[in-house]
Amino acid sequence: MSNYHNPVMLQECIDALNIKPNGTYVDVTFGGGGHSREIMKHLGENGKLIAFDQDADAQRNKIDDKRFVFVDQNFRYLKNFCRLHGATKVDGILADLGVSSHQFDEAERGFSIRFDAELDMRMNQQSDLTAKQVVNTYSEAELHRIFGIYGEIQNAKSLAKTIVTGRLNGQLSTVADLKNTIAGLIPRGKEHKYLAQVFQALRIEVNQELEVLKDFLQQAAEVLGTGGRLVVLSYHSLEDRLVKNFIAKGKFSGEVEKDFYGNDQKPLEAVSRGAITATEEEIKENNRARSAKLRIAVKK
Structure with missing residues (x-):
């Protein structure tokens, strides 16, 4: 797995998901399975993990476990496939955006x-x-x-x-x-x-990465149950801006909408103030971590 793709900010992502042993989680960018395998370690026998990856190469890394479901689709179809696998509401969603080390190295x-x-x-x-x-x-x-x-x-x-x-x-x-x-x-x-x-x-x-990301974020807000966590790693400013705006405003541009009583109409609340970045030690070991920004939100 580590040769395929070295997962960035692995511990920070796991902490951010705040995993419940019997919860249902989604890793929408399975790749080498680094984040997924770590999530599985924290799940009990009634826990469930659904992983998405449209790259045929990623299928070679599938986890042989009855609690694991692999979906060979783009994560812009998050809502449909979660519903198909009986997960109408989930406890956490992780997205590690961009290109995997494996894709760069092939x-x-x-x-x-x-x-x-x-x-x-x-x-x-x-x-x-x-x-x-x-x-x-x-x-x-x-x-x-x-x-x-x-x-x-x-x-x-x-x-x-x-x-x-x-x-x-x-x-x-x-x-x-x-x-x-x-x-x-x-x-x-x-x-x-x-x-x-x-x-x-x-x-x-x-x-079509930015359109896919927009589709994903809107669906993630619907698929998460109350108190569920959205954890997103992005690697360039265009992605990060979309994630930041959606968490802050519930949309990608303009001001946050308010209801009749003046309350913000947005599905998510930021958990961390600003983006979390990798440590100097991790950047030395994994150059890809240099540009990574981690944002965490909770479903209201």
């Missing part, structure tokens, strides 16, 4: 700037849209939008134009094709950061 998946591979980046390998299609078929305006919004890239307009011009000479099929095409735009000394932002933008578009 060269052929095309997630990493370290390897040359086909531009893929699909978390669900059954889905149709790939990074190669985005790069080769999206209009200049669409590319400008995703690099500007999802990658927060300053020269997003020039980047989009360069890609559209570059693909006139032939399809951009691989990581190397893309890197070579945009080489002239990459700031000196900031190569890694810039390429990481480009890849982040493509990955978010391919997997």
Whole structure:
């Protein structure tokens, strides 16, 4: 498991879930099963854990235990599949967002700037849209939008134009094709950061990550029973902002709505003041923890 994916802030997540031995919990990003296995240790014989993962590779890590249910679906379908497995109200939901270490390390998946591979980046390998299609078929305006919004890239307009011009000479099929095409735009000394932002933008578009996250958060608020905990680990500001706003306001933008008596109309209450971050020791051992932000909320 640890080779597949080293779970970030494992103890903090378990503490945040406040696990009851006979409770029902959901791990919507199963991956290598690190968080799930730790949750199982705290469950009694009547406890239950439902785990979601749309990546076929994650199925190899399934836990052989009658209290464990594996759902091979995207967690945007949280509510339907919880209901299907008899969990209309649950005691805690954990989400470890983003890409697993395993997905980054599998060269052929095309997630990493370290390897040359086909531009893929699909978390669900059954889905149709790939990074190669985005790069080769999206209009200049669409590319400008995703690099500007999802990658927060300053020269997003020039980047989009360069890609559209570059693909006139032939399809951009691989990581190397893309890197070579945009080489002239990459700031000196900031190569890694810039390429990481480009890849982040493509990955978010391919997997519709922000739309999926919004669907998930709204459903999580419905699926949690009163006093149930929502625990979310995010790795970049776009995700964290959505999580923070939803916990604070019950929506993703604008002000919190109030009822006739002036009471806040929001389903969740923040448990921690601000986001929890990893310790220096954990960051030394697991570089992925460096950008992680953990937010905890309780269902009112």
